[in-house]
Amino acid sequence: MLYVVIAFLFLAIVLYFLLGGADFGAGIIELFTSEKNRQQTRKTMYQAIGPIWEANHMWLIIAVVILFVGFPVIYSQMCTYLHIPLLVMLMEITARGTAFAFRSYDAVKGERTQNLYNHIFVYSSFITPLFLGIIAGSAISRQIDLHPASFVAGYIFSWLNYFSVAVGLFTVALSGYLAAIYLIGEADDDKDAKRFIKKAKYMNIIAVIFGGMVFIAAGFENVRLAHWIFGNSVSLTAVIAATISLILLWVLISRGKKKIIRIFAGFQVTMILLAVGYMHYPYFIMIKGGQNLSLMSLHAPNKTIDDLGWALFIGSFLILPSLFYLYYSFQKKNDVV
Amino acid sequence: MNDFLAARSQMAISLGFHIIYSCVGMVMPLFMAVSHYKWIKTGDPVYKNITQAWSKGVAIFFATGAVSGTILSFELGLLWPKFMEHAGPIFGMPFSLEGVAFFIEAIALGFFLYGWNRFNKWFHLFTGLIVGISGIISGILVVSANSWMNNPTGFDFVNGQYLNIDPIKAMFNGSWFTEALHMSLAAFSATGFAVAGIHALMIAMKKNILFHTKAFKIAIIFGAVAAILQPFSGDLSAKNAYKTQPAKLGAMEAYYHTVPYSPLVIGGIPDTAAKKVNYGIEIPGLLSFLVHDNFKEPVNGLDKIPVQNQPPVTITHLAFELMIAIGSAMMLLGLIYFTALWKKRSWLSKKWFLNLFIWATPFGFIAVEAGWTVTEVGRQPWIIQGIMRTSQAVTPMPGIHYSFYLFTAVYFTLSIAVIVLLSRQIKMVPELYDR
Numbered sequence: 001m002l003y004v005v006i007a008f009l010f011l012a013i014v015l016y017f018l019l020g021g022a023d024f025g026a027g028i029i030e031l032f033t034s035e036k037n038r039q040q041t042r043k044t045m046y047q048a049i050g051p052i053w054e055a056n057h058m059w060l061i062i063a064v065v066i067l068f069v070g071f072p073v074i075y076s077q078m079c080t081y082l083h084i085p086l087l088v089m090l091m092e093i094t095a096r097g098t099a100f101a102f103r104s105y106d107a108v109k110g111e112r113t114q115n116l117y118n119h120i121f122v123y124s125s126f127i128t129p130l131f132l133g134i135i136a137g138s139a140i141s142r143q144i145d146l147h148p149a150s151f152v153a154g155y156i157f158s159w160l161n162y163f164s165v166a167v168g169l170f171t172v173a174l175s176g177y178l179a180a181i182y183l184i185g186e187a188d189d190d191k192d193a194k195r196f197i198k199k200a201k202y203m204n205i206i207a208v209i210f211g212g213m214v215f216i217a218a219g220f221e222n223v224r225l226a227h228w229i230f231g232n233s234v235s236l237t238a239v240i241a242a243t244i245s246l247i248l249l250w251v252l253i254s255r256g257k258k259k260i261i262r263i264f265a266g267f268q269v270t271m272i273l274l275a276v277g278y279m280h281y282p283y284f285i286m287i288k289g290g291q292n293l294s295l296m297s298l299h300a301p302n303k304t305i306d307d308l309g310w311a312l313f314i315g316s317f318l319i320l321p322s323l324f325y326l327y328y329s330f331q332k333k334n335d336v337v
Numbered sequence: 338m339n340d341f342l343a344a345r346s347q348m349a350i351s352l353g354f355h356i357i358y359s360c361v362g363m364v365m366p367l368f369m370a371v372s373h374y375k376w377i378k379t380g381d382p383v384y385k386n387i388t389q390a391w392s393k394g395v396a397i398f399f400a401t402g403a404v405s406g407t408i409l410s411f412e413l414g415l416l417w418p419k420f421m422e423h424a425g426p427i428f429g430m431p432f433s434l435e436g437v438a439f440f441i442e443a444i445a446l447g448f449f450l451y452g453w454n455r456f457n458k459w460f461h462l463f464t465g466l467i468v469g470i471s472g473i474i475s476g477i478l479v480v481s482a483n484s485w486m487n488n489p490t491g492f493d494f495v496n497g498q499y500l501n502i503d504p505i506k507a508m509f510n511g512s513w514f515t516e517a518l519h520m521s522l523a524a525f526s527a528t529g530f531a532v533a534g535i536h537a538l539m540i541a542m543k544k545n546i547l548f549h550t551k552a553f554k555i556a557i558i559f560g561a562v563a564a565i566l567q568p569f570s571g572d573l574s575a576k577n578a579y580k581t582q583p584a585k586l587g588a589m590e591a592y593y594h595t596v597p598y599s600p601l602v603i604g605g606i607p608d609t610a611a612k613k614v615n616y617g618i619e620i621p622g623l624l625s626f627l628v629h630d631n632f633k634e635p636v637n638g639l640d641k642i643p644v645q646n647q648p649p650v651t652i653t654h655l656a657f658e659l660m661i662a663i664g665s666a667m668m669l670l671g672l673i674y675f676t677a678l679w680k681k682r683s684w685l686s687k688k689w690f691l692n693l694f695i696w697a698t699p700f701g702f703i704a705v706e707a708g709w710t711v712t713e714v715g716r717q718p719w720i721i722q723g724i725m726r727t728s729q730a731v732t733p734m735p736g737i738h739y740s741f742y743l744f745t746a747v748y749f750t751l752s753i754a755v756i757v758l759l760s761r762q763i764k765m766v767p768e769l770y771d772r
Contacts, residue, residue, distance in 0.1 A: 051451040057407075058436070058443050061436050065433050069426060069430070072424075076419065087743075100400070101396060101400030105758065151735060154734075304429065311433045318437060318441060319437060326448060329456075
């Protein structure tokens with residue numbers, strides 16, 4: 001059952017990255033859209049993510065619950081040493097979620113208040129994935145020190161380093177890319193779709209650049225990223241598969257295949273996560289000095305893991321079909337609100 | 338402010354706000370579903386308008402409830418990592434199920450809010466109903482996790498080790514039912530009275546009387562039924578508290594000295610140094626009767642509990658008295674409402690009658706906060722009753738007071754925003770729904 005639980009943990013993380021990422025990305029796209037086109041972008045985006053954003057957000061909750069029930073020591077260490085970035089991420093999730101809801105449901109659509117919601121929404125859409133990436137980067141950067149010499153060493157440098165920040169920026173770029181690809185299929189007309197295609201290309205180039213920066217930053221911080229990714233056949237295959245699908249995606253975009261490219265984009269991001277995740281497995285957090293926190297040795301007692309596995313199993317039978325139907329139902333153009 | 342106090346205050350602030358958002362978030366969808374059902378059945382467009390107006394409120398509260406709940410799931414680890422390290426595998430079961438229930442609620446809400454004119458009307462009603470049902474299930478599950486902290490079972494505590502862990506047994510600990518019942522009824526009565534109060538105010542101001550009268554009726558029926566049932570659930574809770582947390586009951590009643598014909602103290606201000614209650618009304622034998630069902634058998638008081646294991650008596654007692662006073666008032670109002678409904682229909686439109694409910698708008702939530710204070714402060718100094726002290730659980734990270742200020746600011750801002758948004762919803766009723 002331990003493997004089932006671990007599989008669900010990774011599934012939740014990957015889905016949060018993909019769905020939540022696309023969701024954050026929509027705000028990032030809005031942030032980097034010219035004033036002229038912003039209203040249209042906002043409309044498309046609202047139609048696309050309005051019905052599903054609450055559900056996208058739930059994968060984070062599922063991941064956290066699996067962590068604290070199934071791997072409590074890892075959760076408590078993460079919460080202790082990454083307290084500050086987690087706090088920032090929470091603040092931004094709060095700001096973003098409420099701003100989105102408020103701007104949709106405020107009965108008086110005043111210009112000033114709508115502007116305020118928009119500002120909060122777009123900036124927090126940028127900062128949330130930045131910090132999510134920082135947290136993910138910190139988990140594998142070996143900068144977490146269980147016996148810190150000072151406050152700064154223990155609670156600041158654990159996450160404020162070149163590598164973590166580079167991963168954060170890379171996450172932002174990937175989110176924007178996922179969102180742009182997703183929104184192509186949701187656009188109202190061809191002109192709108194063309195703008196999202198342009199955005200997707202633009203975000204893709206930025207993601208590649210930031211991806212390169214992650215490798216450079218890894219060099220600064222002595223993170224053996226290149227070794228992890230190119231040093232084993234699984235990760236290498238994943239990277240090659242991602243690259244091939246990227247080429248296919250560009251071919252398909254120009255042929256106007258709006259829906260199928262989503263699968264390719266999702267596949268690429270999943271492959272990136274697999275490439276990095278595979279080499280660490282079963283380590284979840286890499287600690288300074290080498291005592292890594294392993295999912296295999298720091299899990300909860302077997303009875304808990306069994307019960308958790310069953311809960312997830314039964315839960316997924318309820319959640320996945322209804323979630324699928326939700327996405328399916330709102331794929332059609334949103335003619336009535 | 339030291340880190341420990343800051344961490345406790347931050348947790349108190351977070352839960353104090355979350356409990357309001359989540360009560361409304363779990364109960365309002367049912368109001369909405371009832372009004373939706375009435376619309377489908379009667380075809381009266383007023384019910385459709387009410388459903389749509391309420392659904393906006395539900396969406397606002399769901400969003401704030403969801404984010405403040407996310408904050409809490411992290412705060413457990415951010416503030417109390419040592420607690421989560423040991424308790425996570427034991428009491429985590431309800432949280433994982435709650436994750437599922439909450440997920441379903443979010444999906445159903447997506448269907449409901451954006452599904453107008455898009456789905457079969459019965460499917461649409463069904464999704465609204467699912468929002469309500471899964472909301473209530475989530476509430477019960479979260480309370481079950483809390484009741485484990487009050488009545489920890491499902492493991493053996495041997496030499497500081499947590500052995501033979503059984504999460505299912507922990508979930509169905511001896512206190513889950515009484516606590517979940519009490520909290521669910523509280524959510525229904527608090528939300529019912531709050532919603533009804535707002536609509537009563539609108540009726541009194543002669544605005545969209547038809548709309549607000551129908552809305553008032555749905556909300557107050559839920560609220561009044563729950564308020565009338567609540568004292569019975571309260572009695573079960575108190576008996577259970579005595580069985581599992583005698584120190585909590587002692588503090589609730591400010592009952593210092595064990596005597597036969599144990600008296601119930603109503604009101605009063607505890608004098609902690611002198612171990613007595615000033616200005617209270619003592620009714621001999623009533624506490625014995627409430628706990629043991631006879632007037633003579635002594636109830637064990639705080640004198641049977643070592644001082645270092647006693648909760649703060651003054652806060653617990655005053656919060657408890659406040660809850661009882663408000664709860665009784667709400668029960669009375671509930672009875673008045675049903676009297677009016679069945680015997681004195683003329684009361685329903687009388688100014689004094691509406692005023693009663695306008696004044697009672699915040700009552701339920703004050704009682705919820707007071708009750709929450711009783712259960713949480715009354716458990717101190719323990720985070721897991723009798724097993725782990727709160728002070729042992731706190732994070733080693735210094736500077737928590739900054740985080741406390743930050744969260745306090747966030748919650749206040751959020752609440753002001755919610756209040757402004759709701760008042761705007763109400764203000765816009767004539768424009769949006771009176772066509």
